[in-house]
Amino acid sequence: MKFTLNGNGVEYTGALNARLLDVLRDEYRLTGVKCACKEGECGACSVIMDGRLINSCMVAMGRAAGSDIVTIEGYSKTDRFAVLDNAYASVSAVQCGYCIPGMILASECILAKNPHPTEDEIREGISGNLCRCTGYNAIVHAIQIASKEGSGLW
Amino acid sequence: MLKVRKYLISVDRFCLYMNRFGMGYYMEKICDSVIKLDHLPKTSGSAVYVADFPTEGMLFGKLLHSKKPHARIIDVKIPPLPDGYLIVDKNDVPGVNRVHIVEDDTPVFAEETVEYIGDPILMAVGPDEKEVLRIINAIDVVYEDLPAIISLRDADTVFFNYEINKGDIEKAFAEADKVFEEQFETGLQEHCYLETQGVIAEAHDGRMTVHGSMQCPYYINRAVAKVLGCGPSDVQIIQDETGGAFGGKEDYPSIVACQAAVAARKAGKPVRLIFDRREDMEFTSKRHPSLCTYRAAVKDGRITAMDIDVIYDAGAYTTLTPVVLQRGIICADGVYSIANLHVRGRAVKTNTVPNGAFRGFGGPQTFFAIEMMMDHIANNLGEDSLEFKEKHLAQQGDATSTSGEYHFPVPIPAMIEEVDNACGFRRKRAEYAKPQTGRYRRGIGMSLFFHGAGFTGSGERDFIKAVAKLHKRSDGIVEILAASTDMGQGLKTTLTKIVANELRLPLDRVVFDNADTDRMPDSGPTVASRSVMIVGELLRRAAASLREQWKDGEDLTITENYRSPDYIIPFDIATFRGDAYPTYSWAVNAIEVEVDTLTGLTSILGSYGSFDVGTPIDINIITGQMEGGVLQGIGYASMEQIAADAKGRIRNNNFSDYIIPTAMDAPNIKTMIHVEKYPDGPYGAKGAGELPIVGIPASYTEAMEMALGTRINHIPFTAEDTMKALQEVTAK
């Protein structure tokens, strides 16, 4: 089947019941997509599919047919990423880093939906991304900063 | 190179408070935050963790874990194996079939018996992971069941037995007006590092290289050498980017590294051993459950003696238990000066997962007990809990629990004021003490605690003997050579800042790569909140020497060895007397809760903490550590429930059923940094990483007690416990 991956059209000929997470990591070598639970509970494997945040471990390849998928590798080339990246850097929101690619994509989806979210909306937007290191405050703060600094981009 | 950008830290994330002299605190320049050196690889997704290495040419390894808590292995029936697939077990170990941790009782692969559900029996190895799993599932192990002990209360084997004696408790109890006795219980806690355990082992040129997710490369180096029957210089250990650890990767990686190394040796190809989440949650080390019995003698309204019995559940093998128990009993009387003290500590064997290091390392268990005991005694005497605690606070110059000394200021009183100012603690405490009858009930509690910074006792001087080096290259770049590991706590950045600051160089002129035992000397394990304080100070001194000797164009290496500070009263592990720690990091934390009596659910309205970790080497990094630790403590106290069932099996071995906090669970965590500089730490810094979790449970449960009008003696205190307490209170 065919789908779009980080802006490029690709043809997939493997099993349709294979996990998107595994295919992204093993076949397309996009190891920025992390696996931390494989049951849709932690968000480390988050990617953006058809403009929505999803857990790639919860998607069988057949479900992704015809879809547009963006991973952290693709997203990190964007201007929006640059703003989020600076924001995260300014408050040292990255600790061990394992939740971070998913968190960044979740941040994008929050701001894409509402460029000026409230703190509650931010916390809900990252509520499916578990972080064990930061206590979440710095991440929430980073998204608030990106919202201010990136006006016009979202 | 990223430009250093300063950002105005918004006041509600942290505040600086006056030090105890009422002077505005002058923050060292070094405290200003920089962009963390590992930031961009992690945000862009290019950081390489062990599971990200290309797997071409590698074999996948999967362990067969015991399904029985205690059994003799009668037979292991291996199905016919396809070409390229092999089994690795105890017979393949070239050296000693034991993983050296503190003692040497943990098998690499099981021998005659299995001692817990999860005990590794063998590894299947081959080129296709699914096929390897299929083989594992097809192996039939014939067990002969042996009696299994699951609960700490049924244990009959004592692994370790320690005692602290101070003063004359018998006399004090004989003369007491009142004697109080209570028991406190804490449960298991699982680390839930987002990256599971994993290593890759590769034999080459007669040597073995193992890389992976770890805290202590040299621990692994020594363990693997013994197992392979070679010298430590034949083993190279490299730390990969590590996705969280919290102590869970202090000893466990040694086990998987030994297993993978044996397999790589046998197979003649690299072997990749990475745990999946359920495997990791069910079978790897956790925080020791505890049962503590406190007896306190009170005379004229003051505690004159405490007789404390501490029992920790070690699980099936000893691993790090002796050291965890030591710290636990040393902390048993908390921040208080108790003249007459007896603490007995035992670690018992159960046929459950061997427990190990977890942030706080034995401290959180006894700090829960002592803080709740003080709170309950105060209640019994009709006194305010905080006032009662304040009466007993240790001060600079007082003897510690082990008859050492608090050599430095104890800033607790000032920090209590800071927290009170931040949240109106005393006012709310008085308000919520009045009878509450509505649907929603509130409470607020406070705990006072410390973390002994650094390794317990004389370990730093006698066992670790840390070495750190600086190598100045001829091009003027200075490389930090230390085997300390960044697992998210920011060590790469903080150690680099210290060296750059001392050398007056820009950050990008100092290099600090991931630990590699071939290149970095043993600066000691990354544990015990010692790395900035001890290794950072070694590096600062090395940098100071280097600055004096600096010659442009010259290649020069400076070596610094650990020197024990002069003021330390040597610690005798046989008698538990002396300075257990060179210094202490202090904290005061308050938590405010609101309970919905209809559902038993608790909302955390706020957590307000003041933390003294000496000079914060990077204010954002330190604040992030405090916030992360506080939230782990909240989880430990309230929602993180995990236990082996009657058959010794952990059933909630996944993120759906083992509940850790999300971003919506504690939105109002405020942390304040209070600074009491430590003269022997770099720029005044002391141990930081573990402190913020240690006292959190007591502040949560004290708040819950107030909201519910009940007494709480165990954690986790869950929604079910809350509902039960509400029903009991209503019944009364």
Added chain:
Amino acid sequence: MVKSYIPSSLGEALAIRAQESVIPYGGGTDLMIEAPDDASYLFVGKIPDIRKIAEEGEIIRIGAACTFTEITESSLAPDLLKEAVSRIGGPAIRNLGTVGGNIGNGSPKADSALIFFVTDSSLRLISNQGERILPVRDFYLGRKQTALRSDELIAEVLMPRTGLENYYYKKIGARNAQAISRVSFAALMNMSGGRIENCAAAFGAVSDVVIRRNDIDAMLTGKTIAEARALKASYLEQYDRAIVPITGRISAEYRKAVCMNLLRDFLESNGI
């Protein structure tokens, strides 16, 4: 390699469903937890016919492939349903998970199923032989067992358009997000001419199926608030006998206490 199917139309999906042994796959958020290697999926999540939300007379038609996010963003979906599905998992789960999947797995913890029970909704089940309308309560046969035939797909949920405004909903999870329900409770109260026109209560996650006792609720039909108050004790006592929670990791006592507390609060919030 086991075959899975990506039908491009509903007709094609139904043909495959009738001929092959397939697992209907909507969002995948339940199925992909186990994801056996030999699973043969029928990917129906993108078929437009079953991904619409429409109003037709007194009925709201919610396509089985609608995701929870789509329901929360729809102006036609009832608020009660929106509230329930907005608490499922986290944003990423809601962006994938479908109503059809939520019902189809037959679990009493299914947050949307609770709403369909309390609103006495129906399901439209289709096959290439035709279709049938089944009340939700007849769809659930027991723990994880449904009345779905092997050639059928869930096409739509049919909810009443009116009478859902005055609702009570509470989900009790282990934390504030990404939480499976430990107890869930939904209730409706409709008044007409000073009398109770419809009182409905349903309890999820406590038993093998959602607990819905139209017969007990009927006690209050046609009564004034004052009359209902007189019947309150009996109403509660009947539910007290009807709710027998199973013990899982969470105790039956806890679940029972919460159910009764919420039921009482629902009545009291309506003046009873």
